[in-house]
Amino acid sequence: MRAAILALLLMAAPAWAATEPDEVLADPALEARARQLGTELRCVVCAGESIESSSAGVARDLRLLVRERLVAGDTDDEALDYVVARYGEGVLLRPRFGGHTLALWLMPAGLLVLGGVGAATALRRRGRGTGRALSAEEAEEVERLR
Amino acid sequence: MRRLLFFLPFAVFGAVAGFGLWALTSGRDPNAFDSPVVGRDLPALALEPLADLPLLQTGEIGGGVQVVNVFASWCVPCVAEHPVLVSIAESGVPVHGIAYQDAPEDTLAFLDEHGNPYASVGRDAGRQVLELGLSGVPETFLVVDGAVAYHAAGPILGAPGDAFLAALDAAR
Numbered sequence: 001m002r003a004a005i006l007a008l009l010l011m012a013a014p015a016w017a018a019t020e021p022d023e024v025l026a027d028p029a030l031e032a033r034a035r036q037l038g039t040e041l042r043c044v045v046c047a048g049e050s051i052e053s054s055s056a057g058v059a060r061d062l063r064l065l066v067r068e069r070l071v072a073g074d075t076d077d078e079a080l081d082y083v084v085a086r087y088g089e090g091v092l093l094r095p096r097f098g099g100h101t102l103a104l105w106l107m108p109a110g111l112l113v114l115g116g117v118g119a120a121t122a123l124r125r126r127g128r129g130t131g132r133a134l135s136a137e138e139a140e141e142v143e144r145l146r
Numbered sequence: 147m148r149r150l151l152f153f154l155p156f157a158v159f160g161a162v163a164g165f166g167l168w169a170l171t172s173g174r175d176p177n178a179f180d181s182p183v184v185g186r187d188l189p190a191l192a193l194e195p196l197a198d199l200p201l202l203q204t205g206e207i208g209g210g211v212q213v214v215n216v217f218a219s220w221c222v223p224c225v226a227e228h229p230v231l232v233s234i235a236e237s238g239v240p241v242h243g244i245a246y247q248d249a250p251e252d253t254l255a256f257l258d259e260h261g262n263p264y265a266s267v268g269r270d271a272g273r274q275v276l277e278l279g280l281s282g283v284p285e286t287f288l289v290v291d292g293a294v295a296y297h298a299a300g301p302i303l304g305a306p307g308d309a310f311l312a313a314l315d316a317a318r
Contacts, residue, residue: 044179061276087179088182090180091179
């Protein structure tokens with residue numbers, strides 16, 4: 001049963017990659033790098049999808065371009081830079097860390113710290129109580145309830 | 147201090163609402179892509195000739211104000227923008243065409259049917275146009291003295307306030 005599920009999953013694998021058979025490089029190592037890079041590049045007409053999972057014409061062209069660069073001897077970063085030089089940083093699905101993306105990268109950690117400080121202050125204040133002794137009336141009431 | 151704290155939720159609400167208002171009214175398109183080619187020289191593309199029409203040499207396009215349009219016969223918005231390109235050409239600005247992934251006979255039939263505004267044409271059977279940061283057809287580039295001054299993605303329909311036509315008017 002488990003083997004059958006695994007076999008089905010393996011057969012379904014190409015369903016979430018749009019790479020067509022005629023695009024695949026002969027060298028499996030280069031092809032694996034090309035697919036990895038393909039998942040990091042945004043399809044310029046579908047925006048939410050990577051070029052690896054899009055069947056749009058320009059996504060196919062970009063997949064072929066990435067493969068062409070890798071065959072020409074580019075490193076992964078050089079191949080990404082090549083595409084960024086033509087389409088801008090918006091094509092990267094993982095934005096680069098830099099001055100212009102500082103808010104984007106640091107905001108979650110910043111908010112966590114801010115929230116943590118707020119929560120800690122509130123909890124400490126609550127734990128401390130009012131710091132005032134009971135009045136005579138209040139003491140009487142406590143006695144009565146006992 | 148304590149009283150100021152009570153206003154914190156209002157301040158947070160104000161900041162979020164302000165951002166929303168800005169996002170709605172600034173006209174910014176979050177899906178728009180940068181076009182790094184703007185400001186650079188029009189790259190030299192190795193285009194193929196279309197029949198015996200003059201071949202577009204993007205690397206040596208020359209000075210002055212010119213327009214480079216990427217089109218295809220199979221592209222419906224290209225039909226819609228074609229009359230605008232014709233009128234730009236008639237106004238004296240040279241318009242050049244790049245036929246994108248199109249059979250030569252189909253491109254020729256398209257130009258026969260809708261008129262040929264192009265001073266020169268080249269065919270891109272491959273991926274040359276990716277150099278321009280192309281995301282689809284039609285796309286149009288305003289070229290001033292060999293450098294790209296404006297990149298319009300999508301058809302130029304000649305509506306009042308069209309950004310490409312405004313850039314073209316400003317350039318001449």
